[in-house]
Amino acid sequence: MAVRSITDPATIRDEVVAARAAGRTVGFVPTMGALHAGHLALVEQAARECDDVAVSIFVNPTQFGPGEDFARYPRSLARDLESLSPFRVRWVFAPSEQAMYPDGAATRVVVDGPARGFEGTIRPGHFSGVATVVCRLFLSVPAHRAYFGAKDWQQTLVVKRMVRDLGLPIEVVVCPTVREPDGLAMSSRNAYLSPDDRTRAVALSESLAEAAAAWETGLESPAIEAAMRRRLESRGIVVDYAAIADAESLGPVVSGRPAVAQVAGRLGTTRLIDNRLLPPRSW
Numbered sequence: 001m002a003v004r005s006i007t008d009p010a011t012i013r014d015e016v017v018a019a020r021a022a023g024r025t026v027g028f029v030p031t032m033g034a035l036h037a038g039h040l041a042l043v044e045q046a047a048r049e050c051d052d053v054a055v056s057i058f059v060n061p062t063q064f065g066p067g068e069d070f071a072r073y074p075r076s077l078a079r080d081l082e083s084l085s086p087f088r089v090r091w092v093f094a095p096s097e098q099a100m101y102p103d104g105a106a107t108r109v110v111v112d113g114p115a116r117g118f119e120g121t122i123r124p125g126h127f128s129g130v131a132t133v134v135c136r137l138f139l140s141v142p143a144h145r146a147y148f149g150a151k152d153w154q155q156t157l158v159v160k161r162m163v164r165d166l167g168l169p170i171e172v173v174v175c176p177t178v179r180e181p182d183g184l185a186m187s188s189r190n191a192y193l194s195p196d197d198r199t200r201a202v203a204l205s206e207s208l209a210e211a212a213a214a215w216e217t218g219l220e221s222p223a224i225e226a227a228m229r230r231r232l233e234s235r236g237i238v239v240d241y242a243a244i245a246d247a248e249s250l251g252p253v254v255s256g257r258p259a260v261a262q263v264a265g266r267l268g269t270t271r272l273i274d275n276r277l278l279p280p281r282s283w
Helices: 009-021 037-049 077-084 126-140 150-166 188-192 195-201 203-217 221-234
Strands: 026-031 052-057 091-093 145-149 171-175 238-246 259-267 270-278
Touching: 009 026, 009 052, 009 091, 009 126, 026 037, 026 126, 037 052, 037 077, 037 145, 037 171, 052 077, 077 091, 126 150, 145 150, 150 171, 150 259, 150 270, 188 270, 195 203, 195 259, 203 221, 203 238, 203 259, 203 270, 221 238, 221 259
Parallel strands: 026 052, 026 145, 052 091, 145 171
Antiparallel strands: 238 259, 259 270
16 A cells, blocks of 8 residues: 655654554654665564554664765665555654754764663764654654664664663564575665675674574683684674673673674675674573
């Protein structure tokens, strides 16, 4: 069916509030567009669990740093609306920058804790931009549940912490990473990859699979991290980090708690990230 696109925050807020007042549950999938199967899996899960689904499409300038890919980030609203047409989506919220940030962005949301390290170090200000836009989106689309992909693991922790600290009345649902047949995590930025870089990019998921196998044998984290880095560098990836951390705090691994292996690096001008959850180990 044809999907209705709304650009005005007040309009979609009023419609979602009315749906809730009528007793309908609302699921929300925030995106930056350039939709792929990973996004659509979030939409599908939201449609299974909620009466109505809203999807936002907004390339948020405040989460891009100087020299990053804001200007070239793929924008394809007509194609995105067509991709959503087979799904039970009631609203697509596609605001302009002016609608989201009237008179500029004087107020920012800053999350400490899970925003430290990793992406927070490599991309200063990124998570403040993410938290700011997600908070504004939650105010514009006051849904019961919001759906995010586990590929951006640190981002999910930042959003959950913001929701908890600000007392926002929404449940954050984290859904499994969707992968290409060869294991590469789906990402809108995969479109940037040359054929050669696309072949080499699978090393990210391969390094994580090897890390998970080594973790099960009891190998210590530093040795696993070194092996992940070697695997990535052997395929010509410029590594930002290859690390194992506590899955909830992103601090040092804690006995008896789940961990997460995370990798990030560049192939040419394209930067990719990926992760894999690891089961608790006791020592």
